Amino acid sequence: MKSFHIHTGAALSRRTFLRGAGAVMGLPLLEAMTPAFSAPARTPQRFVGVSLxxxxxxxxxxxxxxxxxxxxxxxxxxxxxxxxxxxxxxxxSHPGVVGGHTAESSIFSACPNQRGATTRNTISLDQLMAKHLGHETRFPSLVLNTGTEKSPSYTENGAMIPAINDPRKLFASLFVDDSPQARKRKGELLQDGKSIMDIVGEEAKALEREVGSGDREKLDAWFTSVRELEQRLEMNESWVERPKPKVGKPPRPADPNNAADVKRAFLDIALLALKTDSTRFLTLHCTTNGVRSLDGVEENYHGLSHHGRDEDKLEQLTIVEQAMVNAWADFVRELKAHEQGRGRNLLDDTMVLLTSNLGNASSHDNKNLPVLFAGGSFEHGRHLAFNPKDNEPLPNLYLSALRSLGLQEERFATSTGELKGLVRKG
Structure with a gap:
């Protein structure tokens, strides 16, 4: 069933559907869904996913x-x-996701990756959010990586979105205006893109009349993705002539031999992107291997993570990982410190997740994943301890995050419902 977005202050249940003859239809916004004394308009909701x-x-x-x-x-x-x-x-953890490091692609999609279980990845959490709500900002989403262009962000068609891996290029994309010539060229490319979509679309319609029902379904799904791309091209065109926000100097260069410092450099720019409402959905995948600038650390990050319970390696790893956790925590503090008015801060409206594809890097285990989840419209301050031998599906947290945005997904990947014990405010 397709997602839809309904005003979240509804008096009538947001999950009210018409059901009959096997059909399910979401109702339009009705007066009964609006309280007699309407609350102030809801502030924009955001999501930041940080993966290690x-x-x-x-x-x-x-x-x-x-x-x-x-x-x-x-x-x-x-x-x-x-x-x-x-x-x-x-x-x-993610049910059906195995393979040690190869589970990297399923961090935010939770797509089972056993051989034969699926032929391609599925849409990641951030991209599903951006698909429905990303049109409200200049950048529907930002996909970042501290080291390479690889990312755990995937489109609806299962294609990986290449990550931005240079903080200065990221800063320029967000806050440095293009020259008049560059803006003109972008407009021309967008116009060309739309005309190409029109041609391809007509060809697809012609093909539908020549193939069987099974192929028509495949073509229809493909044609839908073409229309979505067309809409995104139109949306991007509307931003070409608008000036970008001005935030000051570019970021300082990060120390490549300090993975936590590189992470902070990206998060500093991410914070500016959220403050200026340049985007609302963002992922940062941390892959930097250099850590020798950290006091007490002599080996590289990857080697330390495969410690084999060696006490010396574990002590060095602890220094590295504490720095990585602290960088995430500092980002959360910065969000909390940014007041938005009406007694709200930026963290109140921003979900911030820290997780990984590995629960135990030394043994390449994909169970018992690390999860810290901050901000948004949830009550926090708890440890939700599930069975370490029979894990709770992590996609349940993702479903909770989607529904907190007003996206009424019935499920996400292998979810079985919203995450038990995670309570929304009010």
Missing amino acids: YLGLHGPNLTPKGSGRDYTPSRYLRPLQDIRDDFTVVSGS
């Missing part, structure tokens, strides 16, 4: 106890000033 290619060492991350009274772990002790702003989730 090499995971986090579980014993240093997972707290003791559950609920609000958990005892913070080694990695979480420096985060106690924002304890009530994030939720710790343990005992969760």
Whole structure:
């Protein structure tokens, strides 16, 4: 069933459908869905997904106890000033996702990747959000990587979106205006793109009359993606002549031998992108391997993550991973410090996820993934501890995130419902 977006202050249930003869139809916005005394317009909602290619060492991350009274772990002790702003989730993973590092592609799509289970990836969480809500900003989404162009962000057709991996290029894209000649050329390319879509579309319609029903379904799905691309081209054209926001100097160069510093450089620009409402949906995949600038660290990140329980390697790994967690926490603090008016800060309207494709990098295990989830319209300050042997589907958290945006998906990937224990405010 296709998603739709309904005003979230509804008096009548947002999940009211008409059902009959096997059909399901979402109702339009009705007066009964609006409270007698309407609340102020809802502020834009955002999502930032930060993924770590090499995971986090579980014993240093997972707290003791559950609920609000958990005892913070080694990695979480420096985060106690924002304890009530994030939720710790343990005992969760993506059902059907295996293969150690190769599970990287399923971080945000949760698409099962066993041989024969699927021939291609499925749409990632951030891109599903951007598909329905990304038209409201200059950049429907931003896909970033601290090291390479590889990303865990995938389109509806299962194509990977190449990541921006240079902070200065990212800054220029967001905040440096194109020259008049460049703007003119972009407009011409967009016009050319639309005319090409028109031609391809006519050819597709002609083909539909010549093939069987099975192929017609495939063509219809493809034609739908063509129309979506056409709409996105039109949307992009409307931004070509609009000036970009001005935020000051480009970012300082990050130390390539400090993975946490590189991560901070990207998150600093991400913060500016959110503050200026240049985008609302963003992923950052952390793949930088250099860490030798960190005091007490002598080996590279990848080698330390495959520690084999060696005490010296674990001690060095702890230094690296604490820095990575701290960088994420500082980003959360910055969001919280940015006031938006009406008693709200940017974190109130921004979900921030930290996770990985690996629960145990040393053994290439894809179970018991690290999960910290901050901000948005949720009550936090809890440790949601699920069964480490029979994991809770992490896609349940993704479904909760989608529904908090007003996107009434019945499921996401292998979800079985919203995440148990994750409660919305109000």
